[in-house]
Amino acid sequence: MAEVPFIAIEGPIGIGKTSLAKKLSVHFDFHLLKEIVEENPFLGKFYDDIDEWSFQTEMFFLCNRFKQLEDIEKKYLNQNKAVIADYHISKNMIFAKRTLQPDKFEKYEQIYHILTKDMPVPNMMIYLHASLDTILKRIRLRGRDIEQNIKPSYLAQLAQDYEDYMNEFEVLHPEIPVIRINGDETDFVKQQDDLNMIIRQVENQLDNHKVTSKR
Known part of the structure; x- marks a missing residue:
């Protein structure tokens, strides 16, 4: 049976997830789901003092992303309307493992699994x-002013966390295709050929998995 396209774009901070999601949503006429970032009232404090503000920051993101996915499921996916998102909710665990102290992480993980148990899962x-x-x-x-205090060491750790996570994701979810894009070699914002290359890869996966949608 054909699936409604639900595509998630992931990668480290600043890599271009939202820019690509916008371009693909226009090309394919898919609904665009953008994560809430700058609205997080704890984020600036978090970048200044990660240990002090990590739990509040991660809980805000988790609750907002849960609500967004709940709405997307009702209003779009259940209505056979395709969605492309500039995040996957599992990113919460990538950040939480990196930023939370063990006792806080244990509480956070329990809440995460309760909230995401029945959430829709991307099929690409x-x-x-x-x-x-x-x-x-x-x-x-x-x-973004809020991001100017991010430490390069934190970004480097995060990039490696994402690499480890995606390698594990492909092993655990072989049924979900992963398109890997090297940002050092690809500029889909300025180079139309690079964007076209990504579009072709998405089209191939949609065809291969017989994913359909009502426009």
Whole structure:
């Protein structure tokens, strides 16, 4: 039976997830789901003092992403309307494992599994990755004040966490195709050929998995 397309784009901070999601949503006429970031009232404090503000920051993200996915399921996926998101909710665990103290992480993990147990799961993943230099350059280019205090060491750790997670994801979920895009070699914002290459890869996966949608 054909599935309604639900594509999630993942990768480290500043890698271009939202930019790519916007372009693909326009091309395929899929609904765009954007994560809430700057609205998080704890995020600025978090980048200044991760240990002090990590639990509040991660709980805010988790609750908001849960609500977003709940709405997406009701209003789009259950209505056979395709969705492309600039995040996968499992990213919460990537960040939580990196930032939370063991006692806080144990509580957070319990809440995460309760909330996400029945959440819709993407049937395609696009993973953007790049070197630390490229990530830092893109963060500077987009110029969010809230991100200027992020330590390069934290970004480097996070990039490795994402690589480990995606390698594990492909083993655990062989039924979900993962398209890997090297951000050091690809500029889908400025280079139309690079964007077209990604579009072709998505089209091939949609065809291979017989994923259909009502436009």
